[in-house]
Structure formats: C-alpha cells, structure tokens
Amino acid sequence: MTMENHNEPLYLYPVWIRLWHLLNALFCLTLIITGLSIQFSNPTITVKFSVAVAIHNVAGVLLSINYIIFFIGNLFTRNGGYYIISVRGFFQRIKVQFHYYTIGVFKKENAPFPVTTDSKFNPLQQFSYVAVMYVIVPLAILSGLGLLYPEITVNSLIGISGLDYTDLLHLFCGFIVTIFMCIHLYFCTFGKTLISNFKSIINGYH
Amino acid sequence: MIYRANIRPAWVVLILLLCFAIAFALAKSTESSSAGKNADKQEKAEKIDLTKFKNSETNEQCLKCHGQSKYTYENAETKKMINKRMYSELIIKRDEFYVSNHKGFKCADCHSEDYAIFPHAGNLRMESKPNCLDCHGGDEKYAKFQFEKIDTNFMASVHSQKHSEDFTCWMCHNPHTYKINARTNENLKETITYDNLICLSCHSDVTKYELLTNKEKPNILLKHEWLPNQASHFTNVRCIECHAQNKDTLIVAHQIVPKNMAVKKCESCHAKNSILYASLFKYNVRENIKKQGWFKGLFLSETSTIGPDQNNILNIISLVIFGFTVLFILIHAVLRIQKSH
Numbered sequence: 001m002t003m004e005n006h007n008e009p010l011y012l013y014p015v016w017i018r019l020w021h022l023l024n025a026l027f028c029l030t031l032i033i034t035g036l037s038i039q040f041s042n043p044t045i046t047v048k049f050s051v052a053v054a055i056h057n058v059a060g061v062l063l064s065i066n067y068i069i070f071f072i073g074n075l076f077t078r079n080g081g082y083y084i085i086s087v088r089g090f091f092q093r094i095k096v097q098f099h100y101y102t103i104g105v106f107k108k109e110n111a112p113f114p115v116t117t118d119s120k121f122n123p124l125q126q127f128s129y130v131a132v133m134y135v136i137v138p139l140a141i142l143s144g145l146g147l148l149y150p151e152i153t154v155n156s157l158i159g160i161s162g163l164d165y166t167d168l169l170h171l172f173c174g175f176i177v178t179i180f181m182c183i184h185l186y187f188c189t190f191g192k193t194l195i196s197n198f199k200s201i202i203n204g205y206h
Numbered sequence: 207m208i209y210r211a212n213i214r215p216a217w218v219v220l221i222l223l224l225c226f227a228i229a230f231a232l233a234k235s236t237e238s239s240s241a242g243k244n245a246d247k248q249e250k251a252e253k254i255d256l257t258k259f260k261n262s263e264t265n266e267q268c269l270k271c272h273g274q275s276k277y278t279y280e281n282a283e284t285k286k287m288i289n290k291r292m293y294s295e296l297i298i299k300r301d302e303f304y305v306s307n308h309k310g311f312k313c314a315d316c317h318s319e320d321y322a323i324f325p326h327a328g329n330l331r332m333e334s335k336p337n338c339l340d341c342h343g344g345d346e347k348y349a350k351f352q353f354e355k356i357d358t359n360f361m362a363s364v365h366s367q368k369h370s371e372d373f374t375c376w377m378c379h380n381p382h383t384y385k386i387n388a389r390t391n392e393n394l395k396e397t398i399t400y401d402n403l404i405c406l407s408c409h410s411d412v413t414k415y416e417l418l419t420n421k422e423k424p425n426i427l428l429k430h431e432w433l434p435n436q437a438s439h440f441t442n443v444r445c446i447e448c449h450a451q452n453k454d455t456l457i458v459a460h461q462i463v464p465k466n467m468a469v470k471k472c473e474s475c476h477a478k479n480s481i482l483y484a485s486l487f488k489y490n491v492r493e494n495i496k497k498q499g500w501f502k503g504l505f506l507s508e509t510s511t512i513g514p515d516q517n518n519i520l521n522i523i524s525l526v527i528f529g530f531t532v533l534f535i536l537i538h539a540v541l542r543i544q545k546s547h
Contacts, residue, residue: 152230189539
C-alpha cells in the first residue's frame with residue numbers, strides 16, 4: 001500500500017461518476033419516499049397513491065438506466081477496480097476497519113486505510129458498496145421489473161403467488177438500500193472535516 | 207502482498223444476468239409462445255355479416271330443419287307435406303352459431319356426412335362426438351388457451367370426479383354457441399352473467415341437472431342465504447371465483463371444488479391479501495396496457511401491489527432494524543462529539 005502526501009488533493013471522482021452518483025442519490029431518495037408512500041398508502045400523511053405509483057415507476061426506470069451506465073462504466077474504466085475485493089486477509093482488514101470505527105476513532109487514531117488513488121474505499125466501504133451495487137440494486141431492479149410487468153413473474157410457488165415473492169424481494173432490497181443510505185450518509189462525515197467528503201463528491205477532489 | 211481475485215464484480219453480475227435471461231427465456235418459451243398476438247385479430251373478426259360466411263351455404267342444408275323449431279318434409283307415400291316439431295335439444299340457434307367460436311366449421315366437420323341423407327339413419331345418433339382436446343389438444347395455435355391445463359384442472363374437479371365420463375366439456379360449453387368471453391368482452395358484467403349462466407344452465411334447470419344425478423336439485427338462492435348482499439354478489443362475481451380453485455391466471459379455472467372447499471370467508475376476497483388479488487393485479491395491468499398503450503398504461507397506471515407485503519410482523523421487524531440503525535448512528539455521533547471536545 002502506498003502512502004501518499006495528503007496535502008495534495010487526489011482527483012478520485014471523474015465527472016461521470018459524480019453525475020451518476022448524484023442521479024443515483026436523487027432517484028434512490030425519490031424511490032424510497034414514493035416506495036414508503038405506496039407501501040403504507042395513507043392519503044392523509046403520504047403522497048397521493050396514484051401519483052406515488054407513477055413517480056415510483058418512472059424513477060425506477062431512470063435509476064435502472066443510470067445503473068446500466070454505472071455498470072458499463074465500471075466494466076471499462078479503472079473505477080471498476082475499486083470494487084474488486086482482494087480475498088486474502090479481507091476479514092482481517094474488515095476487523096481493523098471495524099475496530100477503528102468502534103474504538104479507534106474515539107481515541108483519535110488515524111484511519112487504518114487512508115484514501116489513495118489505488119484504493120478509494122476502506123474494506124468496510126468496499127464490502128458494503130459491492131453488496132449494494134452488485135447484489136441488492138440489481139435484485140431491486142429485477143424484482144421491480146417483475147412488478148411492473150407482472151406477467152413475467154412465476155405464477156405460483158408452493159401455493160403462494162410469485163408476485164408475493166417478487167414483492168417481498170423488492171421490499172427487502174428497498175429496505176437494505178434505505179438502511180445503507182442512512183449509514184452511508186453518516187460515515188461520509190468521517191472525512192478530514194465533517195463536510196469534506198461531501199465536497200469531494202461534488203468537486204471530484206479528495 | 208495482497209492477492210486479488212482477477213474478476214470484476216461487474217463481470218460476475220453480467221454473467222449471472224445472462225444466465226438468468228437465458229433461463230427466463232427458456233421457461234417462457236415453453237409456457238405459451240403465441241399468446242397475445244392473435245387476441246386483437248380475433249376481437250375484430252367477431253362482428254361479421256352472416257351471408258359472408260364461407261360455409262353458411264353448406265350449413266344451411268342442415269339449418270333448414272335444425273335452425274328452427276319445426277321442420278317440413280314430404281311423405282313419400284302420400285306426397286303430403288308434413289310439419290313436425292324439432293326436438294328442442296337439436297335446434298341450433300343460427301344467430302348464436304354464427305357469432306360463436308366454431309362459426310367457421312361445416313356441420314360435417316364434427317358430424318357424420320351421412321346426415322346428408324334424410325331421414326337420418328338411426329345408428330348415426332350413436333356416433334361419438336369429438337371433445338375439446340380432440341381438436342385443440344397439443345396444437346401450437348391454441349397453446350394460449352391452455353387446453354391441456356384446463357383438462358388437468360377439469361379432471362380434478364368435482365364435475366369429472368363425480369360423474370366420470372358422463373360429464374364432458376359440452377355440458378358447459380355448447381359447441382354450437384360457445385363464444386370466448388372473458389378475454390374479449392369489454393363489458394365485465396356481461397362476462398360475469400355469461401359465465402354464470404353456464405353454471406345455471408344445469409344448477410337451476412332441473413331437467414338438465416337430473417340427467418347426471420338423482421339428487422334433488424338444490425335451491426341456489428337458499429343455499430347462498432348466508433351470503434350478505436346476495437344479489438350483488440350474484441351479479442358481480444362469477445360462481446367459479448368461489449367454487450373453483452383460482453390460480454394466478456383468470457383463464458384456467460376449471461377445477462370446481464367440493465362445496466365444503468368453496469370460498470366462504472369474507473376476507474378471502476375482501477382483504478388486501480386476497481385470492482383475487484394476484485390475478486386481478488395482472489389483469490388490470492394487462493388491460494391498462496391494452497387501453498392506454500405501453501407508456502401510459504404501464505408507467506402512469508394507478509395499479510400497484512399494495513397488500514401482500516402488509517405483514518405486521520415484517521413491518522415491526524423492519525422498524526426495529528431501522529430504529530437500531532438510527533440509534534447506533536446517534537450514539538456514535540454523540541460519542542464522537544464528546545470525545546472531540
């Protein structure tokens with residue numbers, strides 16, 4: 001691992017990633033709000049049901065298109081490299097990072113895996129980003145597609161409509177993404193200052 | 207040294223997606239390959255001019271007698287014209303036949319050509335008549351109607367189990383008048399009435415009912431006395447909705463279940479998670495697309511799956527998990543602030 005001079009800002013987030021990230025955040029938020037609105041359809045406290053459904057559908061399709069951009073981008077640019085998990089010693093590194101978040105950070109220790117051009121993410125970030133972006137979001141998109149075109153879902157499995165499974169999976173994914181977003185936002189305050197990481201994803205420099 | 211697995215997650219997902227797509231395509235192709243395509247054509251062909259009909263001339267030879275309540279023939283010996291009443295079961299109603307699904311057939315397609323000779327030979331009435339599957343079974347063209355599935359369902363139904371071979375498709379679906387309805391009729395009430403009349407043709411007609419059983423015909427109104435708003439249910443719900451095993455598809459509901467298994471609980475239909483929910487949701491989406499086109503019908507539809515996920519336990523579990531997440535973040539943040547001072 002190379003240690004780099006932290007006074008020199010690293011250009012880590014090219015324009016396409018920043019744009020993708022911004023859109024992804026907006027669509028996710030929209031989907032979470034309208035999704036909750038559909039789930040707990042209650043006209044007095046949430047968005048009108050029909051409006052929520054329409055917005056949710058459109059935002060879902062836009063997020064899917066945006067995901068394809070991310071997916072292709074990660075296949076063909078070096079950004080994809082950040083998502084490759086090095087298997088050897090991974091759990092050890094996760095432990096170190098976890099220790100830092102739970103104890104080290106209160107003792108003013110330095111971050112065990114500082115951001116470099118070679119590794120943008122710490123092990124916990126890497127794990128959670130891969131899990132969310134390569135497992136949960138694709139599942140959410142596929143199950144969402146199943147709900148949009150119910151004809152493509154399995155008719156029934158052990159007596160329960162396939163639509164129910166699809167729906168449950170979609171909810172599960174949406175829930176995980178919601179939890180992820182909360183934690184993601186909080187851990188973004190772990191930069192040099194509370195807001196430095198938020199600035200980074202806007203101007204591209206870490 | 208850090209070992210790196212030499213694959214990007216994106217490739218793994220791409221390969222998985224491809225596998226999924228192939229598996230899905232295979233599964234779907236076996237289901238029904240030609241579904242949907244012919245539906246529109248058929249709808250348009252429904253209203254036709256009777257005289258235009260290709261076999262109407264040939265069929266009129268039969269309908270001359272069988273198309274009305276009396277027939278006339280010349281007595282060979284006395285040379286007198288004789289008027290006779292046609293036995294009601296042998297009357298084919300022209301107007302119903304010519305809009306039915308089998309309107310394109312010649313009578314001789316299903317009946318012996320020897321019927322061309324009058325008086326008809328007595329042994330002709332012993333001829334075995336074709337069943338639905340004799341023509342529709344195993345045919346790609348009819349795959350979308352799922353005749354095989356219907357047959358399996360029918361075989362498991364009380365109709366088949368109790369009456370064995372006496373009970374044929376024709377008991378409910380008159381080959382001369384049967385017209386596909388649920389798929390093509392825009393008027394839902396008409397479809398409901400049409401379908402219910404099929405059941406009532408035996409269950410409210412003692413002469414037909416007694417053909418198959420010695421039991422006394424039950425009084426349907428009395429039997430359903432427990433049902434609140436009976437009249438409304440009868441005009442708005444098909445009998446098979448409660449008396450047949452309903453799967454996700456509205457089309458194949460031929461497995462009539464014994465009466466003790468019929469739907470009797472209000473919440474089976476009137477709850478958010480009801481037996482009607484899945485099939486109606488699919489139906490609604492399909493209809494929306496048909497009426498408003500792909501974009502408007504799909505993206506801007508008001509249909510969504512509300513309900514099956516409204517599970518209280520799941521709601522509580524997710525709320526607890528979410529609560530703990532927020533709590534963890536709050537505690538962590540407070541501790542950080544405290545330590546930084």
